[in-house]
Amino acid sequence: MMDTIAGLQLGFSHALTLTNLGWALLGCFLGTAIGVLPGIGPALTIALLLPITFQVEATGAFILFCGVFYGAMYGGSTTSILLNTPGESGSIITALEGAKMARNGRAGPALATAAIGSFVAGTIGTLGISFLGPVVVDLALRLGPAEYFSLMVLCFVTVSAVLGGSALRGLTSLFFGLLLGLVGIDLQTGQPRMTLGVPELLDGVNVVLVAVALFAVGETLYMAWRHTDAKAQVRKVGSIMMSRSDWKRSIGPWFRGSLLGFPFGVMPAGGTEMPTMLSYYAERKLVKPEHAGEFGTTGAIEGVAGPEAANNAAAAGILVPMLTLGLPTSATAAIMLSAFQSYGINPGPLLFEQQGALVWTLIASLYIANIMLVVLNLPLVGLWARILKIPQPQLYAGILVFATIGTYGISNSVTDLVLLYVIGIIGMFMRRFDFPTAPVVIGMILGPMAEQAMRQALTISEGDWTTFATRPVSLAILLLALAALVGPRLYGRFAGAR
Amino acid sequence: MTGRRHLLAVAAGLLAAATAGEAHAQQRLANLYMFIPAGPGGGWDGLGRAIEQVARQAGLVGSFQFENVGGAGGSVGLPRFVGQRRGRPDALMVAGSIMVGATLTNKTPIGMKDVTPIARMTEEGGVIVVPASSDIKDIRGFLDALKANPGGTSVAGGSAGGTDHITLGLILKALGRSAKEGSYVAFAGGGPAQAAVLGAQVKAGISGLSEFAEQIKSGRMRALATTGDARAEPGLPTLKDAGIDVVISNWRGVFAPPGIRPDAREKLVALMTELHALPAWKEMLKTRDWGDAFLTGEAFSAFLAQDVTQTEAVLKEIGLA
Numbered sequence A: 001m002m003d004t005i006a007g008l009q010l011g012f013s014h015a016l017t018l019t020n021l022g023w024a025l026l027g028c029f030l031g032t033a034i035g036v037l038p039g040i041g042p043a044l045t046i047a048l049l050l051p052i053t054f055q056v057e058a059t060g061a062f063i064l065f066c067g068v069f070y071g072a073m074y075g076g077s078t079t080s081i082l083l084n085t086p087g088e089s090g091s092i093i094t095a096l097e098g099a100k101m102a103r104n105g106r107a108g109p110a111l112a113t114a115a116i117g118s119f120v121a122g123t124i125g126t127l128g129i130s131f132l133g134p135v136v137v138d139l140a141l142r143l144g145p146a147e148y149f150s151l152m153v154l155c156f157v158t159v160s161a162v163l164g165g166s167a168l169r170g171l172t173s174l175f176f177g178l179l180l181g182l183v184g185i186d187l188q189t190g191q192p193r194m195t196l197g198v199p200e201l202l203d204g205v206n207v208v209l210v211a212v213a214l215f216a217v218g219e220t221l222y223m224a225w226r227h228t229d230a231k232a233q234v235r236k237v238g239s240i241m242m243s244r245s246d247w248k249r250s251i252g253p254w255f256r257g258s259l260l261g262f263p264f265g266v267m268p269a270g271g272t273e274m275p276t277m278l279s280y281y282a283e284r285k286l287v288k289p290e291h292a293g294e295f296g297t298t299g300a301i302e303g304v305a306g307p308e309a310a311n312n313a314a315a316a317g318i319l320v321p322m323l324t325l326g327l328p329t330s331a332t333a334a335i336m337l338s339a340f341q342s343y344g345i346n347p348g349p350l351l352f353e354q355q356g357a358l359v360w361t362l363i364a365s366l367y368i369a370n371i372m373l374v375v376l377n378l379p380l381v382g383l384w385a386r387i388l389k390i391p392q393p394q395l396y397a398g399i400l401v402f403a404t405i406g407t408y409g410i411s412n413s414v415t416d417l418v419l420l421y422v423i424g425i426i427g428m429f430m431r432r433f434d435f436p437t438a439p440v441v442i443g444m445i446l447g448p449m450a451e452q453a454m455r456q457a458l459t460i461s462e463g464d465w466t467t468f469a470t471r472p473v474s475l476a477i478l479l480l481a482l483a484a485l486v487g488p489r490l491y492g493r494f495a496g497a498r
Numbered sequence B: 001m002t003g004r005r006h007l008l009a010v011a012a013g014l015l016a017a018a019t020a021g022e023a024h025a026q027q028r029l030a031n032l033y034m035f036i037p038a039g040p041g042g043g044w045d046g047l048g049r050a051i052e053q054v055a056r057q058a059g060l061v062g063s064f065q066f067e068n069v070g071g072a073g074g075s076v077g078l079p080r081f082v083g084q085r086r087g088r089p090d091a092l093m094v095a096g097s098i099m100v101g102a103t104l105t106n107k108t109p110i111g112m113k114d115v116t117p118i119a120r121m122t123e124e125g126g127v128i129v130v131p132a133s134s135d136i137k138d139i140r141g142f143l144d145a146l147k148a149n150p151g152g153t154s155v156a157g158g159s160a161g162g163t164d165h166i167t168l169g170l171i172l173k174a175l176g177r178s179a180k181e182g183s184y185v186a187f188a189g190g191g192p193a194q195a196a197v198l199g200a201q202v203k204a205g206i207s208g209l210s211e212f213a214e215q216i217k218s219g220r221m222r223a224l225a226t227t228g229d230a231r232a233e234p235g236l237p238t239l240k241d242a243g244i245d246v247v248i249s250n251w252r253g254v255f256a257p258p259g260i261r262p263d264a265r266e267k268l269v270a271l272m273t274e275l276h277a278l279p280a281w282k283e284m285l286k287t288r289d290w291g292d293a294f295l296t297g298e299a300f301s302a303f304l305a306q307d308v309t310q311t312e313a314v315l316k317e318i319g320l321a
Helices: A002-015 A018-036 A042-054 A058-083 A089-103 A107-131 A133-141 A145-162 A167-182 A207-226 A244-266 A273-286 A302-325 A331-342 A356-389 A392-411 A414-432 A438-460 A472-497 B043-057 B077-085 B097-105 B139-148 B163-174 B190-198 B209-217 B262-277 B279-288 B297-318
Strands: B029-036 B061-069 B091-096 B116-131 B154-157 B183-186 B204-208 B221-226 B249-256 B291-296
Touching (some): A145 A438, A167 A438, B043 B249, B043 B279, B077 B091, B097 B163, B139 B221, B154 B163
Parallel strands (some): B029 B061, B029 B091, B154 B183
């Protein structure tokens, strides 16, 4: 504890120099910009910035990288909310309620709650890195494939929150997502599955592509097909500021989302997607009855505040295994580690001892970047929200162009553009026949993760299925999933019988 | 987060002034197109950009143009390189042992036989580790456990059919077991595999030495043996020292497109030979902790052919090729 405070003091004294503040600002700016553009993520940006590590001293370069990393998490929600076009997988859930809020004249509060929620989560996450890092990492390492599989089973329960009116339709969508998730090389055997001989499909279908295709392209095509009344509408922009009630409704989700997200980020196989799903499910269940009707209809602010905070706290958590153990648990962390190596620094468990000044400066710059980002992003809310003043036909045309360019940016591959439009057309028909699209994306994210975790666990246990029930943590998570699934129903029956 | 990234990255502009003060050699090529069949930031990308850095500083090559087409251990990029650059004298692709395995398991119609080997540049030996808390104290103990009960001795490593998996297969074969009996747990990327060993979720792990080196130094993992030809550290035996005739490493090198003229091939071999002789290259190998595995011409071609045969035999036995 005292060491941590002394370390932070040292870190801030290095980070608060003019040059390092400059690097932080540049990183935040770049990060926000690439977060807004779909397709280009922080991993790619940092990779392209790697050559500067030949010329800049280590501290400056890492402050820049961390700024990009945090900035991208802030910017990622913007297009999700305004254009229903998520730029990275952690922002997909944000689009569910965010885009509905924007459509109903509440783009300003949605963007603001995302930005402030990101700040709250970023601060909690950075505090977590400073004070809890080594402890939580040791706990997280005790989780093996069996526990991860159980966690994913728990996340599958959240699908019930987005199934919509008809369980049959919702489950059909979920299975379509699971099917898409199977495409590509199977990790455990190295064999290609359902790639139809197309080499571009060997690495599977990109989940961001599918989300953009279903949410943005499908919606646009549907509008073009069904929008017969000639009068072009201009959407209401509404108030930019969050009202007192918006604040009240956001605070709980911000903190719950942050506390949920951070541990998932620390887990070596956690990631940012699972906590956003769980947070969405939790907020939907915890919402006050008078606002419950807004979920899935006009858009509930809780459904933006929670997942967005979870996403950012998880992103901060990802830095913990990287800094304390040298474990790259995401693409961005892997690239940052290779940057360490080009300075001749070997990241690992001894990093804190050998490069203390560098690590603490980096952590201090995370606090600074977080403040810079909220200052940078809040004034932008009004500017972004004005995009919705564009008349609908032109706006939808713009979304289509934006989605197309973004998808091409992910991979430079024509195959992906064909996929975008094929899945987009499927999305259009799903919309027409009232199939919910969110379960497709959830199935696609969870399906492959759950499959690999299950097979890893079974290889380790030599095919013994009881491994999921005999490992105590795994059993506890499975029981929690069971309670979440049947609990509300039993309670409803009990309350009804009285 | 699928790790998939193919993209065009023209990095020439990013690396401007860095050439001051160096004695300039004669320029061999005005322009070199460098194709990386993997995303930026990985091992192949690292080698490609290290070559750029040294060659440009020494003035051997005027300018570089990079293209990254990642995915499936190079199986996505390879057909593109072969199709688009056929016969071009000024193009190189970075690849290595991972691509040998990947093209075999993916059964791609285009394989290593379709490119022109120029030079093997680096190699990295593998290491077998156990968690610090493990009962297994040395390589003998590991081999005994593996021989007695291969199914119960779970081993973590990179994706199935990769170098780590093949190492386990070769060890099992040398022990008189079938490669198929192994209990190999594939993880996507080095981080999750390391986490599985650190948390003692598996009995042992196999990966590149540099990947595990820091964990070994800190005492969180115990190194049992390395897989290379010579000892990486005096106190750490190789598999050969332990009586297992297995030598395997993760090598990386450069290849030209198919159908280039013999004199163009000679020119590229000469360029890499000259680059390899530079003190700046030796310095680079040291900073990056890469083993020097320089090999060109017929010797490299023969090595490649042998590597393909050996890999294919193991993969067939596991049932992956």
